[in-house]
Amino acid sequence: MSVETAQQYLADRAATVSQKTLDLDRQAMQMHLGVRLDVVKSERETHLSTRSYTAAQVERIASAQSERNSLATRIAHCAGLRAHELLTIRPTEERPSSGHREWSAERFTGREGERYTVEGKGGLVREVLLSMELAQQLEATRLDEPREVTDREVHYTQHYDLAGGQAWSQSFTAASQRELSFSNGAHGLRHSYAQERMEELQLRGVNYEEAKGIVAQEVGHFDKDTTEAYLR
The missing domain is CATH 1.10.443.10 (Intergrase catalytic core)
Structure with a gap:
């Protein structure tokens, strides 16, 4: 897994999972890759409250x-x-x-x-x-x-x-x-x-x-x- 692939995975996940889950995913991939990944904000709460x-x-x-x-x-x-x-x-x-x-x-x-x-x-x-x-x-x-x-x-x-x-x-x-x-x-x-x-x-x-x-x-x-x- 490359850093670019990891960041895109997080960006995709942001639409469907909570911030807590997204942070856990990011931390796990950071350990695997040995680099820091950009924090991605969850859109799930926003999606659930918007039309x-x-x-x-x-x-x-x-x-x-x-x-x-x-x-x-x-x-x-x-x-x-x-x-x-x-x-x-x-x-x-x-x-x-x-x-x-x-x-x-x-x-x-x-x-x-x-x-x-x-x-x-x-x-x-x-x-x-x-x-x-x-x-x-x-x-x-x-x-x-x-x-x-x-x-x-x-x-x-x-x-x-x-x-x-x-x-x-x-x-x-x-x-x-x-x-x-x-x-x-x-x-x-x-x-x-x-x-x-x-x-x-x-x-x-x-x-x-x-x-x-x-x-x-x-x-x-x-x-x-x-x-x-x-x-x-």
Whole structure:
């Protein structure tokens, strides 16, 4: 087992197991490999307490935010991004996806747009797809020089003046409360993305199990069963 494989295993497990179980797994693999592995936060508690938003609800939330936060919300919904991944987005020609994984050729079937990459859990760099309209809006925020930002004590190099991380997540929750009188948290956008993609793929004749595997890769996991956590 390589360090990269161990980190991806933990990232996949994060969707389905508790923080305690995840920490025990990490500690066991650290002993086996003789190296320290990055701490991965469990998403299970978040998954159990969040539900998806409809496209109309997302639009209402985005419309209630500042222009900068609004664009981040629309991009996160379009591409199924985690909050911190918004800070890492780059064109594919500047940073390709991780080469140590085998990517499905069926990713993004049924959608058109521009491909970018983001860095997710475990350092996995994956391709994401933005609509042409959102890609154009994103490019309008391109920074002349990259800048260093810190979110939750993690340092990122940002190439666009795009909201992300905890500050954007808090803005999203506040806007959702104002507009909808409830909030499922920004993570609910990943639920929305997964459910929309499952429906799109199956309407194009992809069977349920294959669709789960494709969607898992699109949201940054490789275990297709993690997709189930997003389908509530």
